[in-house]
Amino acid sequence: MLELDLNPVLCYPExxxxxxxxxxxAEEAR
Incomplete structure (x- = not known):
């Protein structure tokens, strides 16, 4: 259960x- 919960959390920050x-x-392009 913990592994399934951690996988999305590790992918989200990326x-x-x-x-x-x-x-x-986008800000630099202005």
């Missing part, structure tokens, strides 16, 4: 970082 990088690039 997606958040990808979004932050895209936002940063």
């Amino acid at each position: 997606r958040v970082v990808a979004v932050d990088v895209r936002m940063t690039i």
Whole structure:
């Protein structure tokens, strides 16, 4: 049960970082 709960949590931060990088690039492009 714990492993199933941790897997999504470990993958989620990577997606958040990808979004932050895209936002940063968008701000620099302005």
